[in-house]
Amino acid sequence: xxxxxxxxxxxxxxxxxxxxxxxxxxxxxxxxxxxxxxxxxxxxxxxxxxxxxxxxxxxxxxxxxxxxxxxxxxxxxxxxxxxxxxxxxxxxxxxxxxxxxxxxxxxxxxxxxxxxxxxxxxxxxxxxxxxxxxxxxxxxxxxxxxxxxxxxxxxxxxxxxxxxxxxxxxxxxxxxxxxxxxxxxxxxxxxxxxxxxxxxxxxxxxxxxxxxxxxxxxxxxxxxxxxxxxxxxxxxxxxxxxxxxxxxxxxxxxxxxxxxxxxxxxxxxxxxxxxxxxxxxxxxxxxxxxxxxxxxxxxxxxxxxxxxxxxxxxxxxxxxxxxxxxxxxxxxxxxxxxxxxxxxxxxxxxxxxxxxxxxxxxxxxxxxxxxxxxxxxxxxxxxxxxxxxxxxxxxxxxxxxxxxxxxxxxxxxxxxxxxxxxxxxxxxxxxxxxxxxxxxxxxxxxxxxxxxx
Numbered sequence: 001x002x003x004x005x006x007x008x009x010x011x012x013x014x015x016x017x018x019x020x021x022x023x024x025x026x027x028x029x030x031x032x033x034x035x036x037x038x039x040x041x042x043x044x045x046x047x048x049x050x051x052x053x054x055x056x057x058x059x060x061x062x063x064x065x066x067x068x069x070x071x072x073x074x075x076x077x078x079x080x081x082x083x084x085x086x087x088x089x090x091x092x093x094x095x096x097x098x099x100x101x102x103x104x105x106x107x108x109x110x111x112x113x114x115x116x117x118x119x120x121x122x123x124x125x126x127x128x129x130x131x132x133x134x135x136x137x138x139x140x141x142x143x144x145x146x147x148x149x150x151x152x153x154x155x156x157x158x159x160x161x162x163x164x165x166x167x168x169x170x171x172x173x174x175x176x177x178x179x180x181x182x183x184x185x186x187x188x189x190x191x192x193x194x195x196x197x198x199x200x201x202x203x204x205x206x207x208x209x210x211x212x213x214x215x216x217x218x219x220x221x222x223x224x225x226x227x228x229x230x231x232x233x234x235x236x237x238x239x240x241x242x243x244x245x246x247x248x249x250x251x252x253x254x255x256x257x258x259x260x261x262x263x264x265x266x267x268x269x270x271x272x273x274x275x276x277x278x279x280x281x282x283x284x285x286x287x288x289x290x291x292x293x294x295x296x297x298x299x300x301x302x303x304x305x306x307x308x309x310x311x312x313x314x315x316x317x318x319x320x321x322x323x324x325x326x327x328x329x330x331x332x333x334x335x336x337x338x339x340x341x342x343x344x345x346x347x348x349x350x351x352x353x354x355x356x357x358x359x360x361x362x363x364x365x366x367x368x369x370x371x372x373x374x375x376x377x378x379x380x381x382x383x384x385x386x387x388x389x390x391x392x393x394x395x396x397x398x399x400x401x402x403x404x405x406x407x408x409x410x411x412x413x414x415x416x417x418x419x420x421x422x423x424x425x426x427x428x429x430x431x432x433x434x435x436x437x438x439x440x441x442x443x444x445x446x447x448x449x450x451x452x453x
Contacts, residue, residue: 001025005080007088013120013313015088017096019076020111027106030068065104073102073112090116094315117313120369127374128431130303132296133440135448139284143445147280148258155265156253167215167250169200174249175212180222180242194248205233212245220246284445286397291448297428300435301367312365320361321354371424378430380423387415390422 002022007015077096081089090096094117102112158172167173175197179190197203199213211223224242231237256262263276270276329339340350391409395402409415 001076001079003076003079007084009121010115012311013118013316014115015090015118016113016115017077017080017088018111018113019073019080020109021072021076023105023107023109026068026072026104026110029072030065030106033064033068033071069102069104069110072110077114086119087121088118091118091313091315093319094118094313117315120310120312122308122310122369122373124308124370124373124377126307127304127370128434129436130300130307131436131438132299132303132432133438134292134296135440135443137288137292137443137445137448139281139288139445143284144277144280146446147284148277151266151276151280152255152258152262153253155262156255158251158253161217161250161252163217165216165250167199167212167247169209169213170253171199172251172253173197173199173212173247174251175245175247177206177208177243177245180244182242184222184242186244198253205236206241206243208243208245211243212247215245215247217247217250220244288445288448296432296437297425300428300431301370304370305363305366308370310366310369312362312369316365317358317362320365321357324357324361325350325354371427374427374431375423378427380426382419382422382426386422387419390418 002025004020006018008018009015096114096116099113099115102110104110161171173196175195176191176193177195178192179187181187195204199209202209206225208223208225211221211225215221222242222244224240226240227233227236227238229238256265258273260272263270263273266276270279325339326336329336332339332342334342343350343353391402391405395405398405409418
């Protein structure tokens with residue numbers, strides 16, 4: 001196509017594209033469309049396809065010019081973007097916006113401009129040689145004991161306590177409760193029936209574990225609680241509540257002995273308790289290795305973002321936030337419109353929610369951009385043999401067959417995600433080799449896996 005183009009880079013990876021299409025191209029396209037219409041259109045007084053072109057032009061000329069202008073601009077942009085680099089063509093979610101509607105004159109060249117977001121063109125500077133602190137974590141007797149206690153909890157037998165028994169710590173209580181007014185009457189709407197929790201965990205709104213300790217099944221108790229100003233539930237912080245609780249059921253959790261029989265109950269592959277302990281330690285060591293690997297990679301990404309600052313396209317951030325909103329709707333098993341209503345009912349708006357997510361979303365997007373550029377720059381490849389080796393590693397870690405793992409990755413998209421992950425892990429390994437890994441603070445094994453770590 002006979003055209004000229006000019007790309008002008010703007011802030012936040014936005015580009016202005018100026019296009020000029022020669023008048024000869026306009027005239028040719030106009031005549032082609034005119035001839036096409038002349039063969040198919042029917043004008044009263046003439047047989048189909050026999051109306052004079054001049055008459056057709058007089059009657060529909062302006063509309064035809066509009067069609068030609070739209071077609072030729074679309075064709076021009078398609079041709080330009082096909083030959084453009086990733087830093088010149090629009091992002092999939094960034095629709096080019098035309099500055100103004102161009103005039104169409106067959107005697108003149110037609111010029112128009114569009115603006116849109118592109119993939120950020122980042123000039124990477126420092127990507128190696130960082131100092132990264134790694135938590136010091138040991139797996140000792142305390143960690144093993146904690147894991148074994150968790151296994152005992154999972155294999156505990158829950159039994160009803162006798163009617164005359166008193167509620168005690170670690171018992172499973174079922175209660176009905178409500179708030180009372182000054183006169184001792186139930187406040188409508190505050191009733192809660194058959195609420196179940198373990199005494200001593202504090203997993204109840206009013207934290208009345210201590211108040212129901214010592215109660216017997218069928219007993220009702222009224223009490224008043226004053227909640228401090230810094231209480232975790234802001235709705236009742238700084239208030240005083242009068243509460244009525246009825247203990248309707250009481251159960252005890254009987255923990256099994258830590259012996260060979262428990263090990264055999266956990267899995268047929270364990271012949272004795274030592275086998276179970278050995279497997280637990282192996283799994284904990286693998287989990288620790290993977291977690292530390294994750295922490296080192298995250299710390300590396302933090303350093304890369306810090307040392308290579310750049311601005312993200314607004315459409316990229318908006319698309320990421322909208323994707324998170326849709327995922328949240330899926331978790332709530334609803335649609336995005338209903339989710340917005342639910343949030344509004346709880347005093348939160350979609351805009352507030354997206355704003356709170358924005359810093360983390362921007363950090364994630366910047367890390368993706370940098371990683372993509374580094375992968376391309378270093379040309380990291382993954383062979384079929386590499387994928388097979390990863391299948392075998394995953395099968396061993398999960399205790400399944402390689403064929404079962406392959407079946408999970410039979411979907412081409414899942415396999416592509418796996419290949420991308422292998423590439424990224426190789427990139428991190430290359431970069432971390434050039435970094436200094438320093439000992440960080442001592443951290444308990446369990447704390448390493450808490451939220452936020």
